[in-house]
Amino acid sequence: MERRRSFPDVLAGGIFVLIGGAFVAGSLGYELGTPLRMGPGAFPLLVGAAVAALGLAIAVKGLVAGEVVSFGPIPWRAIALIVLAVLFFGLTVRGLGFVPASAVTALLTTLAGSRVRLLTAVAVAAGLTAAGTLVFVVGLQLRIPLWGPWLGF
CATH class of the missing domain: 1.10.287 (Helix Hairpins)
Known part of the structure; x- marks a missing residue:
C-alpha cells in the first residue's frame, strides 16, 4: 500500500x-x-x-503518514467576520473603551457561527465582555479606560 x-x-x-x-x-x-x-x-x-x-x-x-483529507467548503462568512472583529477591536479600543469594543468584537465573532441565534450571540458577548473586563482591567490592571472618549466618558 x-x-x-x-x-x-x-x-x-x-x-x-x-x-x-x-x-x-x-x-x-x-x-x-x-x-x-x-x-x-x-x-x-x-x-x-x-x-x-x-x-x-x-x-x-x-x-x-500523510492522508488526503477533504475539508469541505471554505467558511468565507466566518473568516470575514472574525477578521472584521479583530480589526474593529484594534482600531476602536482606545476611542470606545474596553467594554464597548470587547462587546462588539465578541458579538461579531459569535455571529461567525452559521447556527448561532442572535439572543445566544448577545448572551455570549455579554459574558465574554464581563469576563474580559474582570481578567484584563480588574485582575491584570491594564491601563485602559472602560468607556472611551468617543462616547463622552
Whole structure:
C-alpha cells in the first residue's frame, strides 16, 4: 500500500515552525532570567519553542503518514467576520473603551457561527465582555479606560 504525502499538513507544519521560530528569535532580544525569576523573554521563548515543536510534528506526520483529507467548503462568512472583529477591536479600543469594543468584537465573532441565534450571540458577548473586563482591567490592571472618549466618558 502506497502512502501519500499530505501537502496541507507539511505546509501548515512549516508555517507553525516559522511562526514559532520568529517568536524564539524575538524573545532572545529580551532578558530570559532564571526558572524562578523569569524575565520578559522567557514566556515568548517557551511558547515559540512549543509552537515550533508542534509544527515540526505536524510536518513530519504529513511526510510520513500523510492522508488526503477533504475539508469541505471554505467558511468565507466566518473568516470575514472574525477578521472584521479583530480589526474593529484594534482600531476602536482606545476611542470606545474596553467594554464597548470587547462587546462588539465578541458579538461579531459569535455571529461567525452559521447556527448561532442572535439572543445566544448577545448572551455570549455579554459574558465574554464581563469576563474580559474582570481578567484584563480588574485582575491584570491594564491601563485602559472602560468607556472611551468617543462616547463622552
